[in-house]
Amino acid sequence: MARYTGPVCRLCRRDGMKLFLKGTRCDTPKCAFERRDAPPGMHQFRRGKLTDYGIHLREKQKVKHYYGVLERQFRGYYDRAKRAKGNTGDELMGLLERRLDNIVHRLGFGQSRNQARQLIGHGHITVNGHRVDVPSYLLRAGDVIRVKNRPNSLRMVTDNLASHEREVPDFLTIQEGAIPEGVVARLPEATDVSIPVETQLIVELCSK
Numbered sequence: 001m002a003r004y005t006g007p008v009c010r011l012c013r014r015d016g017m018k019l020f021l022k023g024t025r026c027d028t029p030k031c032a033f034e035r036r037d038a039p040p041g042m043h044q045f046r047r048g049k050l051t052d053y054g055i056h057l058r059e060k061q062k063v064k065h066y067y068g069v070l071e072r073q074f075r076g077y078y079d080r081a082k083r084a085k086g087n088t089g090d091e092l093m094g095l096l097e098r099r100l101d102n103i104v105h106r107l108g109f110g111q112s113r114n115q116a117r118q119l120i121g122h123g124h125i126t127v128n129g130h131r132v133d134v135p136s137y138l139l140r141a142g143d144v145i146r147v148k149n150r151p152n153s154l155r156m157v158t159d160n161l162a163s164h165e166r167e168v169p170d171f172l173t174i175q176e177g178a179i180p181e182g183v184v185a186r187l188p189e190a191t192d193v194s195i196p197v198e199t200q201l202i203v204e205l206c207s208k
Contacts, residue, residue, distance in 0.1 A: 056205040059198055066195055067096045068113050073136065078206045089199025090190040097171075097188035100127065101135035103145060106194075107174050107182040108166040109157045124153040139184050146181035154179065169194070 050058065064074050081091035096102065101116040104125060110116030117135040119125055125132065126146050127139065139145070147157045157180055168174050169192050174182045190199065 053205075056201045059201040060205055062195070063093075063096070063197060063202065067099065067102060068117070069096070069136075075206070078202075082207075087190075087199075089203050092202065093190045093193050093197065093199060094188050095138065097192055098138045098140075098184075099135065100125070100132060100137040100139060100145070103139055103172065103182070103184065106166070106169055107145065107172060107180075108161050108164070108168065109145075109147065109180065109182075111160050111164060115160075119153075119156065124148050124156065141184055141187050143184045144181055145183070147179055149179055 060074070064070070069077070077095045078088075078092055081088050081095055084091040100120055101110075101113050104110050104116035104119060105113045109125070110119050120135045120137075121133055123131050123133055124147060126148055127137065128144055129146070131148070147153050161176060161180060168182075169188070171184065171186045171188045171192050172182050173185050174180070190197075
């Protein structure tokens with residue numbers, strides 16, 4: 001599975017906003033974006049104004065970095081959203097929000113989407129009672145996401161839930177019992193996205 005393995009704080013600085021790619025560290029003074037909020041690179045203070053293309057590109061890159069998807073995956077989601085009946089931008093964000101790694105993170109089972117991908121890949125998460133180890137698995141309304149009933153899985157997830165309070169979005173419900181589980185109450189919409197996104201800029205760029 002291809003993924004970005006470089007310094008993630010650099011991505012936040014490039015996009016000009018916190019993407020919360022390091023979990024709880026992003027809420028502490030150690031956050032690199034707080035200490036160095038200028039764009040990365042040697043000539044960071046000499047860069048001129050972004051072109052129209054640059055503005056469109058930065059919006060797309062911000063969404064890719066936030067959800068941890070690469071260009072080929074992103075294009076696949078865009079093509080699928082374009083074939084849907086609704087607004088292409090809203091459909092695109094809905095698909096990205098439905099990814100299993102995103103849902104596991106937003107439930108609080110993983111401190112970041114990277115950690116959520118690890119939990120999924122190592123078999124700590126089940127969907128409707130079946131083990132799913134594909135982070136890009138798209139969930140549907142009514143799906144039940146549960147932590148596997150084994151000591152290591154339960155310890156990691158309960159530690160994450162206890163260490164950081166996260167606001168669970170309206171389209172999810174969570175039960176923090178002996179075995180934590182979440183349910184997709186409804187399909188996510190564009191308004192459920194937790195970062196500001198101008199989807200029209202992304203659609204205009206990808207449609208060229």
